[in-house]
Amino acid sequence: MANETFIGWMTFIQQYMESALERLLPSADCAPHKLHEAMRYATLEGGKRVRPLLVFAAGELVGAEQDNLARIGAALEMIHAYSLVHDDMPCMDDDVLRRGKPTCHIAYDEATALLVGDALQTRAFELIAQAMPGIAAASQMEMVRALAHASGHAGMAGGQAIDLASVGQPLTLPELEFMHMLKTGALIRAAVMMGAMAGRELNAQEKEALDAFAKRIGLAFQVVDDILDCEADTATLGKTAGKDAAHDKPTYVSLLGLAEAKRMAKDLHDQAFAALEGFGPQADRLKQLADYIVARSF
Numbered sequence: 001m002a003n004e005t006f007i008g009w010m011t012f013i014q015q016y017m018e019s020a021l022e023r024l025l026p027s028a029d030c031a032p033h034k035l036h037e038a039m040r041y042a043t044l045e046g047g048k049r050v051r052p053l054l055v056f057a058a059g060e061l062v063g064a065e066q067d068n069l070a071r072i073g074a075a076l077e078m079i080h081a082y083s084l085v086h087d088d089m090p091c092m093d094d095d096v097l098r099r100g101k102p103t104c105h106i107a108y109d110e111a112t113a114l115l116v117g118d119a120l121q122t123r124a125f126e127l128i129a130q131a132m133p134g135i136a137a138a139s140q141m142e143m144v145r146a147l148a149h150a151s152g153h154a155g156m157a158g159g160q161a162i163d164l165a166s167v168g169q170p171l172t173l174p175e176l177e178f179m180h181m182l183k184t185g186a187l188i189r190a191a192v193m194m195g196a197m198a199g200r201e202l203n204a205q206e207k208e209a210l211d212a213f214a215k216r217i218g219l220a221f222q223v224v225d226d227i228l229d230c231e232a233d234t235a236t237l238g239k240t241a242g243k244d245a246a247h248d249k250p251t252y253v254s255l256l257g258l259a260e261a262k263r264m265a266k267d268l269h270d271q272a273f274a275a276l277e278g279f280g281p282q283a284d285r286l287k288q289l290a291d292y293i294v295a296r297s298f
Contacts, residue, residue: 006285006288006292009285009288010053010292013049013052013053013056014048014049014052014053016066016070017049017052017070017073017074017077018044018045018049020070020071020073020074021043021044021074021077021078022040022044024071024074024123024127025039025040025043025044025078025123026039026040026123028040034108034112035112035115035116035119038104038107038108038112038113038115038116039116039119039120039123041104041107041108042081042082042084042085042104042113042116042120043077043078043081043120045099046098046099046100046101046238047077047080047081047099048296048298049073049077050188050191050221050289050293051073051076051077051080051187051188051191052069052070052073052074052076052077052191053073053289054188054191054192054195054214054286054289055069055072055073055076055191055192055194055195055198056069056073056195056285057192057195057285057286057288057289058191058192058193058194058195058196058210058286059195059196059198059199060282060285061196061199061202061210061279061282061283061286062195062196062198062199062200062201062202063199063200064195064198064199065132065133065134065198065199067132067133068132068133068134068135068198069195069198071127071128071130071132072128072143072194072195072198073191073195074124074127075124075125075127075128075147076124076147076187076190076191076194078120078121078123078124078127079120079121079124079147079150079151079156079187080187081120082116082117082118082120082121082124083117083156083160083187084098085103085104085105085113085116085117085120086113086114086117087160088103088104088105088113089103089105089110089113089114090105090110092160092164093243093247095239095240095243096240097234097238097239097240098238098239099238099239100238104116121151124147125144125147125148128140128143128144128147129144132198135197135198139197139198142197143194143197146190146193146194146197147190147194149186149190150186150187150189150190151186151187154182154186155182155186155187155190156182156183156184156186156187158182158183159179159180159181159182159183159184159186160183162178162179162182162183163179163183163249166179166249166250167247167248167249168248169250170250171250171255173255173256176250176251176252176255177219180219180222181215181218181219183222184218184219184221184222184225185215185218185219185221185222186218187218188214188217188218188221189211189214189215189218191214192210192211192213192214192217192286193207193210193211193214196210205278206278206279209275209276209278209279210275210276212271212272212275213272213275213276213286213290216268216269216271216272216275217268217269217272217289217290217293219268220265220268220269220272220290220293220294221293222252223252223261223264223265223268224265224293224294224296226244226251226252226253226261227252227253227258227261227262227265228296228297228298229243229244229251229253230251230253230258231258232297232298237298238298252264265294266294268294269290269291269293269294272290273287273290
């Protein structure tokens with residue numbers, strides 16, 4: 001895939017991941033049928049698959065096996081899907097549209113949506129804990145730790161708690177950055193680093209450079225999300241546009257203004273590129289993904 005265009009590569013990985021998720025999620029034919037059907041509803045046929053794409057791009061740096069990267073990507077995507085299911089519930093952001101279709105609690109019910117999130121989270125860890133050919137047990141344990149850290153109180157869940165507590169409250173730029181480094185950035189950072197754990201061992205300098213890239217592109221992803229929430233429509237986004245403003249949530253646009261938020265996204269993109277300089281052409285997929293994340297329209 002090294003000589004393939006970025007769009008061709010991205011499309012292949014997205015389709016490959018869809019097949020992997022279909023295989024790795026429990027079948028709706030197995031009991032409890034409703035729970036399994038809802039898990040598949042919330043995870044399949046939608047989303048950009050940015051986290052699995054980052055796993056595969058980082059895996060190219062270390063010569064990782066494709067099947068192992070798919071398992072890691074599926075685990076991350078299940079964590080992400082669970083977070084969206086819970087985020088959309090009435091006790092959180094109370095939304096009715098996700099990925100262009102009714103949210104899980106609308107399509108099913110609130111209790112089922114709650115259990116879907118629980119089951120997707122635990123299935124993700126089950127996938128990472130299973131043996132992967134060619135990956136040492138110590139590396140797998142590090143992946144489990146990385147995923148747990150990125151998902152929990154010091155990562156996504158902690159960022160979500162800060163987000164909920166910040167509704168209607170003014171935040172400084174450092175406070176907003178800290179919230180999003182946890183809420184959105186932690187799982188993106190984990191995707192890059194876990195993909196890199198699946199192949200040859202990186203030296204300390206390489207790990208530091210890759211982590212610097214991951215931090216900056218994770219933050220850029222959220223800045224662009226805030227810009228799109230302001231500029232794009234509901235049909236394009238596949239979720240309710242203008243939701244953050246309607247809920248009086250602090251965003252990069254509300255804090256900095258639209259032009260300054262766009263400038264911040266570009267600066268983070270440039271810093272992410274600079275962090276990868278030492279890797280040469282092997283980092284081209286990661287750079288292309290950085291371009292995609294910052295230039296995307298949904």
